[in-house]
Amino acid sequence: MGAAARSGEHGVPLPLTVLPYAVMALVAVVDGVAGASVGLLPLVSLGPAFAGLIGTWVRTAVIGALAVAVVCALGVADGLFAERRGFAAIGAVIGVTVAGVIAAVTRQRREAELASVRSIAEVAQRVLLRPVPRSAGHLRAAVSYTSAVAEARIGGDLYEVVASPAGVRVIIGDVQGKGLEAVETAAVVLGAFREAAYDEKTLEGVGERVQRAADRTVSGGEKFVTALMAEISPQDGTTLLNFGHPPPMVVSPDGTVVFPEPPVYSLPLGLGMRQAESAVPFAVSFRPGDQLLLYTDGVTEARNAAGAFYPLAGRAPLLSEADPEHALEVLRADLIRHTEGPLHDDAAMLLLRYREPAILPADRVVGATMADLSGDGGDGDEPVAGAAAS
Template sequence: MTLVHRKTQRLMAALPIASLGVVAAVDLLTGPDLGYLSLLAVGPAFASLVGGVRRTVVIGVVALALSLLLALYNGLFGDRQSNMILISITGVTAASILATVGRQRRERELASVRSVAEVAQRVLLRPVPRRAGHLVAAVSYTSANAEARIGGDLYEVVTGPGGVRAIVGDVQGKGLEAVETAALVLGAFREAAHDEPDLRAVSGRLEKALNRRLSGEEFVTAILVEADSGGKLTLLNYGHPPPLILYANGAMTLAEPVETAPPLGLAVLEVEGPDPHQVAFGPGDQILLYTDGVIEARDRAGRFYPLPDRAFLLKNENPEAALEALRLDLVAHVDAPLHDDAAMLLLRCREPAGPPA
């Protein structure tokens, strides 16, 4: 729970008692002519926003007791106005109790669904191997704030006969459906990465799997990478943010595709996939794959996270430490809970590539 959320909870918890105190004070100062006693019903109404049934009942009883005491003080006890005020407070208290019961039931259901989704996501996004062929891999996943629904960010690294293949993607939407779609993509990728001769064939398997499930405007943005034994990277970008490549000589570039391509799962558009984009990738070079939760993270002034300007944080010799430094810098930039999950996968060439095992 964040500091802001805790402060909000404390403020809402104090609101019922504060409202009763304010109404009682105003009534004592102005006298019975203006009829402020009926406003005591706001106490139990506010109490239904946070806390349990017992607290709502206690606030309602306090409101009734205050109403009786102030009616005695004002000389209104037993008359029609006083009786109507008591009935109003009792009715509002009963309605607030019912509202509290409903709210608690919804909170339990939401917590249960969120827990299931989080467990499913943790099982789905298993740790990537630290060493994959001639590459070293590190991964970082930063969840959005507690109020946001579970997202569909995905990543995987597979070592196959032809080299190392990796994917980073983002499923449109949130919740269990997004997690289910991410599981479908990862399952198809893990199988195809071992069987297919090239990335286009791998992506074709992903398209088939998605088109059997998705409909309408649902889609998955993704980037597929293959690092072969000859010191070369092959990239296929399906509507995903371009990866950041940092060379051992200090140069840096965003691997923008020559032509844009639609995301996976949109076979209804009848558009061919992207052409493979190849770049050199030698010892000491590294590539950062990420989801849009990274570059779309805003600070309090609304400025996006400047990823290329922060690439120097990836110079640490330990890829995991480098990626953690970048993650902490991202969190510090936002200075608040993220509004979208942020996944990052760092691949670094650790030695000259030899013949495949």
């Protein structure tokens, strides 16, 4: 049976669509069998009552008119109009129909408002949460985002990939809290990072600009952002900057898994507290053939029914798929199976791999163009930009 057969008007399931007619038919049959003495005639008003809950006001009015016709027919057959009981039944049906029409009008208005809000949220998602490109500079990238709320479109988790003259610069972060305030904070952090990633010569400079922007926006310490920034250059290696965020996972071709910890953890962004020293950058080993997975704590803190955390290190072999997007999808599916239900926190994952060839030839490194760095002149993927949330 096709989808059209399984659903009725405006996507309402077919059983609910026929429910008002079925109720009126059942009352008519029982009244005809039991006789007028049972007094079931007013129950015909259940037809327009159910119609007002699930249908449009026009459909409710039509079913109400049909209910009045049924009452009139049964009343004549039972001789109720001579006793004026038939008029009482008609009055009950008309009253319920009017109430059903009012309820349907109110519900339709609320549904229209909700549809408008969702439309605005989707537009905001396209503007703020642009998709990560499949290739950025010398890297291939894939992203996965799982919301703790099935209806959610945007949230507090964020990520971005930017191909800059200094190399590919990446951020992943998690805003403490939920709701529109978290989305606003994520937007500020992403906006500051996108500008700084192109302008600043060093990763420390990028981190300082993002931190200042977050401190100006987030006040009172009620909200903060944990973030991990990375700068990956074919000639200068990989440098990380950690603002209280879970360490990334580096998977080697032989299956070795490493979680590089910073020498000193910096405070999360947005606390508004002056630190004695700037965030400390540190180098990590990320070579051709390796995989670099950045994630939010919604991944590692996901629990199963027994309360056990998700064993991310033990699931590293799931990333062996040749396609990074497919590899992340396999890992995400395993995460959902582990929790045996919906997640309690948003979970974002960003997977980075070297492209083939992994490194520019030595005679091209000095004279590399922006197209070489951005990957725009390679396989024709979409422009370099990407982000998302919880």
